[in-house]
Amino acid sequence: MTADAAIQTTREQVAALHAELVRYGLVVWTGGNISGRVPGEDLFVIKPSGVEYDELAADNMILCDLDGNVVPGTLGSERAPSSDTAAHAYVYRNMSHVGGVVHTHSDYAAAWAARGEAIPCVLTAMADEFGGEIPVGPFAIIGDDSIGRGIVETLDGHRSRAVLMQNHGVFTIGKDARDAVKAAVMTEDVARTVHFSRQLGEPIPIPQEKIDALFDRYQNVYGQKPQGAL
Numbered sequence: 001m002t003a004d005a006a007i008q009t010t011r012e013q014v015a016a017l018h019a020e021l022v023r024y025g026l027v028v029w030t031g032g033n034i035s036g037r038v039p040g041e042d043l044f045v046i047k048p049s050g051v052e053y054d055e056l057a058a059d060n061m062i063l064c065d066l067d068g069n070v071v072p073g074t075l076g077s078e079r080a081p082s083s084d085t086a087a088h089a090y091v092y093r094n095m096s097h098v099g100g101v102v103h104t105h106s107d108y109a110a111a112w113a114a115r116g117e118a119i120p121c122v123l124t125a126m127a128d129e130f131g132g133e134i135p136v137g138p139f140a141i142i143g144d145d146s147i148g149r150g151i152v153e154t155l156d157g158h159r160s161r162a163v164l165m166q167n168h169g170v171f172t173i174g175k176d177a178r179d180a181v182k183a184a185v186m187t188e189d190v191a192r193t194v195h196f197s198r199q200l201g202e203p204i205p206i207p208q209e210k211i212d213a214l215f216d217r218y219q220n221v222y223g224q225k226p227q228g229a230l
Contacts, residue, residue: 003041010036010045010177011058011075017181018047018056024185026106027053033082036177037092037099042066044092048079066093068145083142090148091173095156100177102184105169108191112136113164119187119194122203126194127211128218129186131159139166147171159215162187 001009014036021027021034030053035046045061062081063071068089070077082088088101104110112119112134119134121127126134137154140146151171154163161183162172170187174180197203206214 001039003038006038006040007043007045007063007074008058010038011061011063014045014047014177015056015058015061017177018053020181021102021104021184022053024188026104026184026188028105032104033084033088033102034177034181035082035085035088035101038063039099043071044088046085046088047082048076049082051079064089084147086143086145087148087151087171090145091151094148094152095173097175098173100174100180102172102174102177102180103169104184104188106184106188106191108195109134109162109164109170109187110168111195112191113169114167116166118164119191120203121206121211122194122197123190124206124214125186126190127206127214128222129183129190130162131215131219132211134160134162134164134187134190137163137165137171140168 014034017034021032030050033047035044037044044064046064048060048062060076062076062079063074064081064085066089068085070081084103091098091101116136118136121132135154135158137150140150147165150165151163161174162170165171170184172180172183174183
């Protein structure tokens, strides 16, 4: 695939995925954002700042380099990129395996973030998807790469693909943008369920060896085999 084709495909994917944030109730108004790394290039595509979700399209996604600079002369370059662009860029520079980043202020997960409290691994769905608790990252101000540094410091070496940035909201990472969106959806789902559980009493923790076994099964066995696999 040529660089131009890879950029266009990423634009289309990232633009379309924003509808999933609305579909699952993870955002309100113009808050939240998705970015996707352009395969084979030191570039990523991100949502423009302050644009309503109904107006998002491939040609108004913004192309940035890994320092977070808008690539001049490209589609959407006349617009300002998301206010979280520096954070996304920092993640891409420092986590080469990450192909997508998502940010939301989804209700239940953001409530945990407001408390500065990790979501404990008390559900098999959490063990499957996150391999343990969903950790809390430090308080950081929007506008520079402080949030990105907090994301990387918290998730580096951690199995979770989600972090609750204290007093802010959720950031998730994935092998691509779609994978990061899935992690955001699952973060809100378990944040809600664990909150409900705590209204009834103290949730029962899952032993670490069971978490490890569940995570391994889900990551390596669950789902359909690739076409043509034995």
